Amino acid sequence: MMVWMKLLTSALIIATVTELAKKFPLYGGVIAALPLISLLSIFWLTIQGETAKQIQTFTMGVIIGLPATIVLLLVVYIMIKHSYSIVLALVAGIIAWSVFLGIQKLLFEHFNIHF
Template identity: 45%
Template sequence: MFTVLKITISALVIGVITEIARRYPTVGGVIAALPLVSLLSMVWLSFQGTNPADISKFAMGVLWGFPATAVMVFIIAFMLKHTFPLSIAILVGVGGWFLCLKIQETVFG
């Protein structure tokens, strides 16, 4: 039952953000950039009894992924601005995300 509640609340958050973005793209983008998924995940982990040390490891993983996510979003925004189709922009953006993670792992690993 808890899984259904998590899915429902998470879907509602995404739905609300999407509706805001549809009407006010910049505001929607700023809201979407909030660490809502990370925060929701930490709350769900806590409610499920996950110990704080593991939640801390999760938070550090989020930080580790942040630069790659920023690269991905930049690539997608840049490509869309230059009239590439969304599917291609996402594909290249995810490729940039993966490449950035590999570079981080090599340099800092």
């Protein structure tokens, strides 16, 4: 039952944001950039009885993932701006995201940063 509630809630949010983005692309983008997924995830983890430590670790994972997500979005934006196809821009963005996360992981290991 809980899985279906999560799926329905998430689907409704995504559908609402994409419908808004069709009419108001800039505002749709701003709303899509809100930490809706992170906040929903924290909410559902809390409802499911996860510990504060688990939620803290999840939140740190979100923080660690933010720079790579910014890189992905920048690559997609720049490629679309230069008239590349959406598919190519998304693939390049995902590759850039993966490479950035890999470099970030190596840097964390090199400087002995643990979370």
